[in-house]
Amino acid sequence: MTTSGKRRIKIIGVGPGDPDQVTLEAVAAMRSVDYFLVTDKSGTVKGGMPDPLVRAREELLDRHLSAPARVVKVDDAPRERRAEFTGTDADYQKAVADWHRARVERYLAILDEHPGDVGFLVWGDPAFYDSTIRVVDQIAAEREVEVDVITGISSVQLLAARHRIVLHEVGRPLYVTTGRAALDAVEAGHDNIVVMLNRVVDLPGLDDWRIWWGGNLGTREEELVAGTVGEVLPAIEEARSRLRDAAGWVMDIYLLRAPR
Numbered sequence: 543m544t545t546s547g548k549r550r551i552k553i554i555g556v557g558p559g560d561p562d563q564v565t566l567e568a569v570a571a572m573r574s575v576d577y578f579l580v581t582d583k584s585g586t587v588k589g590g591m592p593d594p595l596v597r598a599r600e601e602l603l604d605r606h607l608s609a610p611a612r613v614v615k616v617d618d619a620p621r622e623r624r625a626e627f628t629g630t631d632a633d634y635q636k637a638v639a640d641w642h643r644a645r646v647e648r649y650l651a652i653l654d655e656h657p658g659d660v661g662f663l664v665w666g667d668p669a670f671y672d673s674t675i676r677v678v679d680q681i682a683a684e685r686e687v688e689v690d691v692i693t694g695i696s697s698v699q700l701l702a703a704r705h706r707i708v709l710h711e712v713g714r715p716l717y718v719t720t721g722r723a724a725l726d727a728v729e730a731g732h733d734n735i736v737v738m739l740n741r742v743v744d745l746p747g748l749d750d751w752r753i754w755w756g757g758n759l760g761t762r763e764e765e766l767v768a769g770t771v772g773e774v775l776p777a778i779e780e781a782r783s784r785l786r787d788a789a790g791w792v793m794d795i796y797l798l799r800a801p802r
Contacts, residue, residue, distance in 0.1 A: 548688045550659040555667045555694020559760030561605040563695045569606045571692045576658030577612035594790040619644030646680045667696040697795045705754045733800035750801050757785050757794040
């Protein structure tokens with residue numbers, strides 16, 4: 543908690559979902575802040591249901607804190623996802639930048655209203671395809687704050703552990719990208735690819751590639767599928783559907799490897 547000097551913002555990686563995979567450093571960081579700023583996406587959840595990831599964060603705090611956590615929720619800023627406005631890389635980058643700026647404005651309003659040190663709970667590790675560091679950097683440019691980043695177990699690591707594999711072959715590289723750019727990575731000649739942030743899993747022309755897939759890793763609803771793309775893609779789609787029904791959300795990741 544703040545005792546002197548600048549207030550602190552702690553960006554805390556909390557792992558993919560299992561409370562047991564939160565590091566001791568992350569627990570210490572959680573116990574050191576005055577409150578947690580949590581983005582609430584209830585307005586975007588189908589059927590008007592509460593955001594399940596808000597409740598997941600609250601359960602995680604209940605598990606690791608000795609006293610009830612103070613959680614300040616903020617409605618998430620709208621994000622442009624329509625294809626006609628995000629089809630090119632330039633349009634997509636602008637849409638993301640606008641979304642980040644809108645988040646900055648909402649977070650600044652909360653920070654100005656609620657004094658003290660604040661924690662952001664980030665799924666997995668904050669360094670892997672998460673916007674929180676970039677958003678908080680903008681906040682730090684406008685307010686007198688110090689920022690700490692606490693690493694977390696990533697879904698990349700957990701995917702490998704669950705499937706009992708090494709992510710790369712001997713002496714070979716590993717390429718990490720998003721579902722949006724997965725086929726571009728294949729076209730560029732990458733043959734060992736971790737793919738995150740998937741709206742769909744669609745891999746035309748890669749039927750003989752090997753895939754190790756995991757959905758909602760570290761949660762009670764966790765799903766795993768492995769095999770060649772041509773054989774197991776229907777099973778992956780069925781697993782994604784089960785996750786949506788059971789958990790209300792899907793966070794999936796896969797390793798894609800060309801045949802040797």
